[in-house]
Amino acid sequence: MSAVSRSWRRFRRRGGDFAAAATDAETRDLTRSWNAVWGSSDPSGQALRVGHPDRWVRLWSLPEGKRTADDDAEAAVILGRHRSVLGMLNPSGEPFVIVGADWGPGDGGGGWSRRHLAGRRPWRASTDPHEGSTTFFWLAERTLHGLDDLLRLASEDMAHIIAMPTDMSWIYAPYDGGADVLVVDDAVRAELRERYADWLSPRADGL
Template sequence: MRFHSLPGSKRYAGDETEYAIVLRRYNTVLHELFAGGDVYVITTVWSPEPAVPDHRTGADHWHTVLVRDDPDPEFRAHAHFFTARLPWRYGCVDDLLREVAGDRVGNVLVADTRLERVHHPYDGGADVLLRTAEERDRLRDRFAAWLSRHPLGL
């Protein structure tokens, strides 16, 4: 299911008032999904090298995947996945979410520790994966005003 971050499906916040709306929407859905539990915050660093780069947040390296194997080293791409486990509380990842909303960081996931619920924020909104259709429908109905009006839900 896809939620939009701003009214009218606006993609980027233009001022602090709009950033406040973006963070409120992200956090409201995240809190609905994860209140009272721990979450994994998964981030990705891309590099042409298989060596694990430093990660600015101090998260632990989880896994590296060669995404594009090319004989020319300039065109190789390694995705280095980092994880941090933390108790969920409203606003605890605001700095990261603000970076995502401004398209300065991408490929972020927030998930419960069983990986049954996943929140994927991006510039413009968030995709949410849930365990059941019933759970999806409850979340959809609760935050219907934040859904796309596009017939395909995009």
């Protein structure tokens, strides 16, 4: 086991928190890239949607904005839509960078990443100045098909992730009801809207 692996493995706790972020060169490079493309925004769908509304598109997982599946057929539709969009954004099939947001043992939802985000390493933490709660962001890698379990969990509000390429030119943030997609390139974003026009919200605010 490498020194880096030993150093971050000791940060694992009962919840989804950690004592300190990884400091290896790869993680530092990723942080610099994030700051260059996405600035001070936290790596979560909600924060990115608010911070970069000009790059944002919301797609629904089921017709008419239905949030959750009632049967296996609807669950298959949800997974199929996620796969379709991710395949369009990532035609090369390169592995995705995954960021999982988690919380400490004091939060009832904390600890999901310890159970479901194998290979995670600690990246960064963010404390809400109003509520005082801290969100811990973990890094991992997955292929498209390796994302299936996380996408299913996200559709049930049991996992909180974003997926992105190494150049961070787009971000895919699934949630229970759809996905927030943020795309830097105007042409790619326009193609996304055109190709998946039937999955867009009819609401004026796009939600």
